[in-house]
Amino acid sequence: MAVFRMTNPTAGLPPLTWLRAFEAAARHLSFTRAAAELNLTQSAVSQHVRSLEAFLGRDLFVRKPRALALTEDGANYLPTIREAFNLLTDGTRAFTGGNRGRNLTVQCNMAFSVLWLAPRLKRLYARYPWLVLNIVTPIWDPERHAANAAVEIRFGRPEDMTGEAMRLTQDRFFPVCAAGYLESGHDLRNAPLFDCAGTTGTWSAWFNSRGKEMVRDSDVNLASTYVIAITAARNGCGFAMGHDTLVGDFLADGTLIRPFEHSAPLTEGYFLMPPSSHNQTPASEAFLGWIRDEMNTFLAVGRPV
DSSP states (O other), X not given: XXXXXXXXXXXXXXXXXXXXXXXXXXXXXXXXXXXXXXTOOHHHHHHXXXXXXXXXXXXXXXEETTEEEEOHHHHHHHHHHHHHHHHHHHHXXXXXXSOTTTEEEEEEOHHHIIIIXXXXXXXXXXXXTTOEEEEEOOSSOTHHHHTTOSEEEEEEOGGGSOTTOEEOOOOEEEEEEETTTGGGTOOTTTSOEEEETTOSOOHHHHHHHTTOOOOOGGGEEEESSHHHHHXXXXXXXXXXEEEHHHHHHHHHHTSEEOSOSOOEEOSOEEEEEOOOGGGOOHHHHHHHHHHHHHHHHHHHHTSOO
C-alpha cells in the first residue's frame, strides 16, 4: 500500500524576515524608512535584503548613493510577495476575528443556534449593523473549543455550569409532531419516535412524569442534536421530544403541534457564559445586551417573537 506524506509547505522558502524587509524596502524605496516601519536598524534591513538576494541568486535592487530602485527581477518578484502577505493577513484576520471591537466569536449549542438564535439575527443586525459574528457550534466536548470563544451559550444541567453562567431558559418538554400527522392514523404506539441523546428530557422521562411506563425504549431513534429530531418531526416522519425554546416558533406558525397537553420540567437549560469584565469589547457588550433583551421578551409574552 502506498503511503502518502504531507510535504513541508515552507520547504525552499526564504525566512519571513527577509521577505518582510524586501517588501517594506520596495514600498518605500528606502532601507532607512523600511527600518523605521519594521523597528529594525537600517543595516539589519539591508542585510536581510542581501541575504534574500543571495538566496534567490539575483539582485532585487539597484543601489544608488541616495536612493533605491527595483531591478526587473525585483519588480517581478514584488507582486508575489505582496499577494502572499495579503493572503496571510486576510486568513489571520478571519481566524482570529480581526477587529475585536466589532468582531465576536460565539460558541453556541447547535440546536439553540439553528432553531432560536439564527431566526432572530435579523433583529440583532438591525440594532448593531457593524457587528460581525463567528458562530461556532460543537456538538460534543464544548470545553475543547470554549477557550477560543468570547461568549458561549451552552445546554446542560445547572450543576455542570461555572459560577459566571447565567441561565437563559426554564423549559418544559413534551412531544411534538407535524400538523396533520395525527389525521393520517399515526400514534405513539406505531409511529417513529425521535429523541436527542445525552439529555434528561427523554421519552421515558415524559412517560414516567405521567405515571406511565415507557414500553418502546428500544424503538426510540436517537440523534446527536435536537435539530435532527425536530426537523424529522416537522417533515412528518414521526414524533419528537421537544421543549419550549426550540419548538416555540414552529408551534406559533403551525408547522408543529402538541398532540398531548402534558409537559414536564426540563432539568437542563441554556446558559449564557460571558467573558470576564476585563475581556469585554463593544461587540460582546452589544451581543450580551441584545440576547438578554430578546430572551426577556420571549419569556414575558410566553410565545416566540
